[in-house]
Amino acid sequence: MASMGRFTVGSHVWVEDADVAWIDGLVEEVHGDELIINCTSGKKVTANVSSVYPKDVEVKRSGVEDMTRLAYLHEPGVLRNLKSRYGMNEIYTYTGNILIAVNPFQRLPHLYNDHMMEMYKGAEFGELSPHPFAMADRAYRLMMNYGISQAILVSGESGAGKTESTKMLMQYLAFMGGKVESGGRSVQQQVLESNPVLEAFGNAKTVRNNNSR
Numbered sequence: 289m290a291s292m293g294r295f296t297v298g299s300h301v302w303v304e305d306a307d308v309a310w311i312d313g314l315v316e317e318v319h320g321d322e323l324i325i326n327c328t329s330g331k332k333v334t335a336n337v338s339s340v341y342p343k344d345v346e347v348k349r350s351g352v353e354d355m356t357r358l359a360y361l362h363e364p365g366v367l368r369n370l371k372s373r374y375g376m377n378e379i380y381t382y383t384g385n386i387l388i389a390v391n392p393f394q395r396l397p398h399l400y401n402d403h404m405m406e407m408y409k410g411a412e413f414g415e416l417s418p419h420p421f422a423m424a425d426r427a428y429r430l431m432m433n434y435g436i437s438q439a440i441l442v443s444g445e446s447g448a449g450k451t452e453s454t455k456m457l458m459q460y461l462a463f464m465g466g467k468v469e470s471g472g473r474s475v476q477q478q479v480l481e482s483n484p485v486l487e488a489f490g491n492a493k494t495v496r497n498n499n500s501r
């Protein structure tokens with residue numbers, strides 16, 4: 289929560305906006321807990337300090353791969369970072385050991401091919417770009433090295449990309465563990481083929497996804 293006295297004339301800030309969620313600007317006047325902000329969009333707004341957050345002006349235009357490195361881990365800071373990365377087709381971003389995926393709404397096959405799986409295999413977590421394969425690799429290694437069951441929680445609203453992300457995780461796990469042939473088909477093939485069957489058990493159409501479950 290923003291507090292009084294945190295902003296002075298000339299502070300770089302984010303202010304809540306009904307149309308675009310957050311806009312940035314400079315504090316022009318301070319009147320108690322009311323601020324007059326000159327926004328970069330040209331708009332001038334009066335806002336209460338409770339809806340204003342400090343803006344980090346040092347952050348790179350391309351954003352950061354791990355948001356724990358942001359000076360401010362508040363909503364406008366996080367959204368700005370995800371938006372900058374999304375603009376460069378970087379749909380994955382870490383916050384520590386959590387992976388955030390932003391739905392690209394387009395096929396990005398180069399991200400999920402065998403070459404990519406080979407690259408993530410055994411790579412140090414955080415060494416390569418954020419990716420579901422890195423999450424799966426970590427879980428797989430922890431399971432193998434310490435013999436402890438692992439769980440990966442995939443959450444998000446309808447249409448966010450949970451099913452797609454789960455498929456990537458399964459694809460990688462099958463790649464790592466599915467070398468043994470059984471009945472002519474590899475374990476990898478069988479695991480991946482089970483997905484449509486699982487989908488068929490609870491498929492419904494939602495406002496945001498016509499293939500929801």
Ligand SMILES: Nc1ncnc2c1ncn2[C@@H]1O[C@H](COP(=O)(O)OP(=O)(O)OP(=O)(O)O)[C@@H](O)[C@H]1O
Pocket residue numbers: 391392393394395396444445446447448449450451452453494496497499500501
């Ligand atoms: N990584 C991705 N690459 C390409 N397309 C994607 C990706 N993630 C999501 N999509 C697209 O978004 C659509 C919805 O994603 P998905 O079915 O995974 O959502 P969900 O979170 O499982 O939704 P629900 O909770 O409604 O089942 C997909 O059918 C696909 O077109």
